[in-house]
Amino acid sequence: MRSIINYLKDIFLGVRSLLKGMKVTSRYFWSPRSIVTEKYPENRKTLVMLERSKGEVIMPHNDKNEHHCTGCGICQINCPNGSIEVISKIIDTEDGKKKKIIDKHIYKLGQCTFCGLCVKTCPSNALAFSTKFEHAVFNKALLIKVLNKPGSQLMKGVEQ
Amino acid sequence: MEEKVKDIDTDEQQEYIINIGPQHPSTHGVMRLVVSLKGETVKNVEPHLGYIHRGIEKMCESLTYQQIIHLTDRMDYLAAHMNNEVVCLAVEKALEIEIPDRVKVIRTLMSELTRIQSHELFWASYGMDLGGQTCYFYGLRDREMVLDIFEETTGGRMIVSYNCPGGVMYDLHPNFQKRVKEFLKHFRKVLPEYDDILTNNVIFHERTVGIGPLSLNEAISYGITGPSGRASGFSCDVRKHEPYSAYDRVKFNEVLYAEGDAFHRYLARVEEMRESMNIIDQLIDNIPEGPYAVKMKPVIRLPEGEYYQRVETPRGELGVFIISDGNKTPYRVHFRTPNFANLSVLNHLVKGFKIADLISIFGSLDFVIPDIDR
Amino acid sequence: MLTSFGIINYLSAQSGPWWRVFYDFTSLTKNIDAGLHNAMSPFWTTVTEMVIVGILFLLFYAVIGLFLVYAERKVCAFIQNRLGPNRLGPFGIFQTVADLIKLLFKELIPIKNADHFLFNLAPYIVIIVNFMVLAAIPYALGLHAVDLNIGIFYVIAVSSMSVIGVLLAGWSSNSKYSLLGAMRSGAQIVSYELSVGLALATVVILAGSMQLSVIVEGQRTGWFIFKGHIPAVIAFVIYIIAGTAETNRGPFDLAEAESELTAGYHTEYSGIKFAFFYLAEFINMFIVASIAATIFLGGWMPLHFGADNGFNRIMDFIPPVIWFFAKTFFLIWVIMLFKWTFPRLRIDQLLTLEWKYLLPINIVNLLIMAFIVLMGWHF
Numbered sequence: 001m002r003s004i005i006n007y008l009k010d011i012f013l014g015v016r017s018l019l020k021g022m023k024v025t026s027r028y029f030w031s032p033r034s035i036v037t038e039k040y041p042e043n044r045k046t047l048v049m050l051e052r053s054k055g056e057v058i059m060p061h062n063d064k065n066e067h068h069c070t071g072c073g074i075c076q077i078n079c080p081n082g083s084i085e086v087i088s089k090i091i092d093t094e095d096g097k098k099k100k101i102i103d104k105h106i107y108k109l110g111q112c113t114f115c116g117l118c119v120k121t122c123p124s125n126a127l128a129f130s131t132k133f134e135h136a137v138f139n140k141a142l143l144i145k146v147l148n149k150p151g152s153q154l155m156k157g158v159e160q
Numbered sequence: 161m162e163e164k165v166k167d168i169d170t171d172e173q174q175e176y177i178i179n180i181g182p183q184h185p186s187t188h189g190v191m192r193l194v195v196s197l198k199g200e201t202v203k204n205v206e207p208h209l210g211y212i213h214r215g216i217e218k219m220c221e222s223l224t225y226q227q228i229i230h231l232t233d234r235m236d237y238l239a240a241h242m243n244n245e246v247v248c249l250a251v252e253k254a255l256e257i258e259i260p261d262r263v264k265v266i267r268t269l270m271s272e273l274t275r276i277q278s279h280e281l282f283w284a285s286y287g288m289d290l291g292g293q294t295c296y297f298y299g300l301r302d303r304e305m306v307l308d309i310f311e312e313t314t315g316g317r318m319i320v321s322y323n324c325p326g327g328v329m330y331d332l333h334p335n336f337q338k339r340v341k342e343f344l345k346h347f348r349k350v351l352p353e354y355d356d357i358l359t360n361n362v363i364f365h366e367r368t369v370g371i372g373p374l375s376l377n378e379a380i381s382y383g384i385t386g387p388s389g390r391a392s393g394f395s396c397d398v399r400k401h402e403p404y405s406a407y408d409r410v411k412f413n414e415v416l417y418a419e420g421d422a423f424h425r426y427l428a429r430v431e432e433m434r435e436s437m438n439i440i441d442q443l444i445d446n447i448p449e450g451p452y453a454v455k456m457k458p459v460i461r462l463p464e465g466e467y468y469q470r471v472e473t474p475r476g477e478l479g480v481f482i483i484s485d486g487n488k489t490p491y492r493v494h495f496r497t498p499n500f501a502n503l504s505v506l507n508h509l510v511k512g513f514k515i516a517d518l519i520s521i522f523g524s525l526d527f528v529i530p531d532i533d534r
Numbered sequence: 535m536l537t538s539f540g541i542i543n544y545l546s547a548q549s550g551p552w553w554r555v556f557y558d559f560t561s562l563t564k565n566i567d568a569g570l571h572n573a574m575s576p577f578w579t580t581v582t583e584m585v586i587v588g589i590l591f592l593l594f595y596a597v598i599g600l601f602l603v604y605a606e607r608k609v610c611a612f613i614q615n616r617l618g619p620n621r622l623g624p625f626g627i628f629q630t631v632a633d634l635i636k637l638l639f640k641e642l643i644p645i646k647n648a649d650h651f652l653f654n655l656a657p658y659i660v661i662i663v664n665f666m667v668l669a670a671i672p673y674a675l676g677l678h679a680v681d682l683n684i685g686i687f688y689v690i691a692v693s694s695m696s697v698i699g700v701l702l703a704g705w706s707s708n709s710k711y712s713l714l715g716a717m718r719s720g721a722q723i724v725s726y727e728l729s730v731g732l733a734l735a736t737v738v739i740l741a742g743s744m745q746l747s748v749i750v751e752g753q754r755t756g757w758f759i760f761k762g763h764i765p766a767v768i769a770f771v772i773y774i775i776a777g778t779a780e781t782n783r784g785p786f787d788l789a790e791a792e793s794e795l796t797a798g799y800h801t802e803y804s805g806i807k808f809a810f811f812y813l814a815e816f817i818n819m820f821i822v823a824s825i826a827a828t829i830f831l832g833g834w835m836p837l838h839f840g841a842d843n844g845f846n847r848i849m850d851f852i853p854p855v856i857w858f859f860a861k862t863f864f865l866i867w868v869i870m871l872f873k874w875t876f877p878r879l880r881i882d883q884l885l886t887l888e889w890k891y892l893l894p895i896n897i898v899n900l901l902i903m904a905f906i907v908l909m910g911w912h913f
Contacts, residue, residue, distance in 0.1 A: 177710075
């Protein structure tokens with residue numbers, strides 16, 4: 001007799017647990033507000049990334065096309081996998097001294113791991129992360145970027 | 161011809177061998193299990209690893225201690241923060257630096273958030289392994305909220321790279337506390353739903369209760385740590401036994417069960433999510449003020465010697481062993497990863513069970529394959 | 535020519551507006567039949583009618599199949615808090631059409647060491663079985679291809695033949711995953727046939743006939759699920775469970791358990807041959823739901839209570855076709871909800887469920903129903 005009661009109890013409890021699960025799923029089915037999908041390409045205009053989001057490394061320039069990079073190469077030393085290459089050149093300044101300035105700050109986005117060490121260790125805060133994340137290109141060479149814009153100059157007063 | 165007939169008669173030839181993986185939905189990565197079957201019953205499982213071996217330990221030997229951090233992210237990517245933390249703790253221990261309180265609390269908070277998101281993904285993928293695909297989306301839906309918290313503070317979602325020797329990379333975002341509280345409120349609301357869908361489901365019980373039982377002695381001798389070990393009654397929580405960061409000042413229970421089957425391994429993880437929420441509750445309102453990092457020298461040189469540090473990741477005990485010869489790069493780094501140790505018990509657990517149970521047991525041990533191969 | 539087909543004859547003979555046809559197809563089909571008889575000899579009439587019916591069913595098969603694939607994707611998306619297909623056309627309704635076109639153009643990968651004849655034959659067996667069952671279902675008053683006097687028996691007998699296709703597919707594709715899937719499917723379908731049969735037999739006792747048109751007509755004063763008290767409800771639940779198992783759908787999708795066997799018996803199929811299996815699964819679901827709707831929920835019969843009253847007449851305003859498809863799609867939705875809620879069973883648990891729970895309950899249920907009918911306790 002007890003076995004029969006247990007048998008029926010098994011069925012009852014089993015069916016009840018199944019119905020509970022179905023209650024949850026059917027409730028979500030009937031509540032379209034709970035949909036969390038973002039319609040990505042459509043919402044590009046309104047999409048706001050979180051401010052610290054690591055999209056790519058950039059070198060901020062001001063209106064006068066000036067940046068902070070002194071070409072010291074600390075970012076290159078700190079980069080764990082050689083994504084940054086700083087090419088500097090020696091120029092003669094107005095007062096006749098020789099000075100090392102940056103020629104090209106090459107950043108290989110394709111192999112960057114976004115560890116953030118370059119941005120953090122830069123002594124003059126020349127680098128920053130941008131939140132741009134759409135990096136897909138058809139040519140791998142396009143992922144090798146020169147961060148300092150052509151004709152840009154070191155901002156006055158940055159150098160120690 | 162005769163020889164062939166003879167071969168078929170031997171026992172080994174009668175085994176029905178199928179490959180689960182390297183590309184298989186339920187191995188959660190590139191992992192190959194060579195399964196010998198008799199009918200549907202598993203006779204032997206031979207895991208083949210190394211498909212995603214990247215030589216992280218060797219690479220560490222040529223990187224400075226700051227640079228190692230970003231590689232450790234890529235071992236157990238679901239517990240990236242703990243992987244970072246263990247190296248930082250080892251370096252700090254070697255240098256005998258006093259870490260500010262704020263850093264300790266931040267690290268603990270981040271660790272527990274990481275634990276929640278990792279266990280959520282476990283819950284999600286375990287449901288999917290057993291055939292309930294809806295679980296996966298519910299799990300990921302709620303996990304996104306944690307990842308958003310990470311992104312807001314650290315800039316990375318999964319691969320956070322948030323720690324550095326001496327502290328953390330950036331200060332907490334001003335929204336951090338608000339967001340965490342929002343998440344906890346939401347998560348407390350949906351956890352009963354998780355129970356309705358999976359934990360209390362009768363089919364789920366049938367599939368997991370009594371499947372792949374692991375006794376306490378076996379758990380200790382195989383070195384099974386984390387929730388999988390604690391489900392067998394192995395009290396192995398590093399947070400309790402050897403508190404690091406701010407774990408000595410919070411109260412929480414070590415989730416222990418005696419049964420050690422797949423269901424209790426699952427239950428241990430779900431309960432740990434609740435414990436993690438309690439820990440966060442205790443800390444979130446009293447984050448001490450102070451610096452978020454100790455000023456370190458740009459080049460860190462550890463004194464000559466051997467250093468070991470362990471932390472509790474969502475999958476078990478993660479240890480790092482560093483030998484330093486006084487240079488700016490370590491002489492040798494070894495990681496004692498929980499997944500590698502946990503994998504060793506797989507063959508022992510699945511013998512005699514059905515092939516569907518293999519998936520259930522494999523899922524309940526919650527593997528992250530890149531952590532096994534490193 | 536067209537006039538002689540009877541359509542225009544029929545339409546001009548109708549007193550009411552043209553959409554009256556949706557309430558009763560009998561006179562339309564009779565008119566067409568008569569028109570064809572006028573135009574040609576009886577032999578060619580039969581041939582033409584068969585061709586017309588065949589084409590209609592082909593179209594119906596494709597439309598229902600594509601719609602169900604779309605519906606399943608949308609239903610599971612909404613359950614899972616997603617949007618589902620939303621790129622092609624409004625709400626993504628053309629997504630399945632695009633998928634079908636893609637599958638048509640895909641390469642049919644030849645399998646080394648496969649039994650090619652059986653390998654190619656298997657999808658067609660599954661499809662043909664589907665068509666054979668579809669023919670026996672009454673879609674509306676007068677919209678019924680063959681009204682066999684052993685309709686239910688025919689449906690049970692024919693639908694269990696699809697296991698042959700599955701077994702052939704698994705065996706002939708020379709893959710270990712496929713073979714395991716096929717063997718599971720064999721054990722599963724053979725067991726669950728019993729429950730399906732017994733659950734339907736419960737209603738046959740109540741209806742007193744195996745003819746589907748008679749069964750539907752018998753529900754004019756109330757659907758059998760209401761007429762038959764609790765035994766009918768139990769039989770209905772058992773039929774839905776066993777039917778889900780018979781169609782190899784989750785939580786009983788062991789035959790293609792993707793987390794264990796990648797894709798089970800159709801692992802090695804590609805292109806349109808895979809599409810056949812895929813479509814067949816959905817049509818099977820439609821068949822199970824429509825049989826359940828016909829037997830338990832009155833088929834095309836509107837919701838009636840008692841002999842003749844105002845409520846019944848209000849319900850009669852909705853055409854039978856809509857009643858039939860509404861019931862069927864509701865049941866399909868329930869079956870989909872099963873799949874997207876529950877984890878999968880293991881093979882031995884699947885058989886335990888059948889032999890330890892469903893079958894004994896079913897037999898007791900059958901006895902109770904017989905007793906009720908004997909005592910005349912039903913409505």
